[in-house]
Amino acid sequence: MKINKVIAVLVLLLVSVFSFAQGGKKLDKIIKRDYQIIECTIAKMSDKTVEYSLPGETLQISLDVSQIARIDFASGRSQTFDVSTSNTSSNNSVQNVASADMKPNTIAVLPIPYVNADTQESSEDMAKFAQNDIYNKLIDKSANIFPLTVQDLRTTNSLLHKAGIDHTNIDETPIEDLEKILGVDNVVAAKVSYTIGSGTTATTYNSGNAKVSDNNKKVKTNDISTTTANTQVYYYYTVYFDMYKNATKIYSQTRKPFLAVKDSWMDSITYLLKRSPIYVKK
Template identity: 50%
Template structure:
């Protein structure tokens, strides 16, 4: 019996070790968000006044990062720690849900950016990256064509917009989860166009045909039938359109196109854009 007890102890230790390893493996990493909006997903080990220590998932190597480069840390347990620079030295403060420090971000006056336009199928909840960028470029082209109507605003190129958003870990799928103030700081603009399109697609079928009877030889008649079926796709869109200036919503409208063709969403977006506060009729 005395020999069995040590074996049980070893077995229990092995089970505990395996369970602890599984818990550690399943733990979500923290999010270190740098001031240039680069996001590092890692496990924070230690925080001091001058730097933090962290390790990447599945690695034991300890990395060090200067706190002057960090905007905030979003811990896996839901807490947030924001890092702000004081005039004389670095000051670390703990807050929950605080916003980015815009002191080192240059906002160019009289600039406007068009965000990617999410297209969401309301039945399948599937989004389309191609349609999102296509609609974004369509709004951009409309503003460029009517640049004299939106003076003195300058429109940011969508390539620049999307590149800056990508560096911050934002795309058409999660753009609704980011505050407009943060997006404004990321893009360096003071005006933003944010639109969204929900849609459904249905198929309508219509059939038509005819029957012809012809007399043939020896008083025999021949019958010929002709029929055809047309398939028509019906697109029902609903467009949501918002405009922001310096973080404040200055215009919000929504509209459904009268027609149900594939490209009918374009007319509604243009309609809402021309009735926004930035557009001056000439």
């Protein structure tokens, strides 16, 4: 009996060690410029691409380094990728565009990428809407951001369009180049990332008449029940909010709205803007 117990304990220990060896393996992390994080095992790196495989898979996937912001290796080492060196085509297009006349103490609102984190789909309409939302908030609080003035959105978007820049590639262009293109010394650069979830609740309504038997001991009911199902859609946002002055980042915050409703990202924008260094309470 004792021998059987010892064998059972040894088997359990071997299973535990094997499970730990399989599940406890540290993974590399690729942090993309669109803020997506990929946990994987990196197999090969070059000046142009990084090849990796996902957990439990042997298929190798190739990713252009221009899409990567940083890699955190399982060993603890980190490597940052510079946009100015990795994205040559973007830099060439910027260099071919004449710099606008610099307007000191002027702030420009960049197009705001509005991205579904699950599908990586970006909405052009929502990117413009989010950009317009921040612009209007700055205009409404112009007294609170004095001496800064806000560059007109038509001017901003027209100059960016001439440079071949929009919400899909705005993250790939260095802030220093954007300031030269727009002719401003202050920039607001934000991004809205979201996922969608849903939940269903069921409500049952009962109705009917009760009948009492003659002996007053048994009660009979004729009930009619109706069940209604309601599906609620939830929006889980992450708002990234950065401010730059003379190509130097002066403010950087990330915020998740408390409520998971469709427009809750707008409340986060308001919260972050009021706590930025350009905002002064009056």
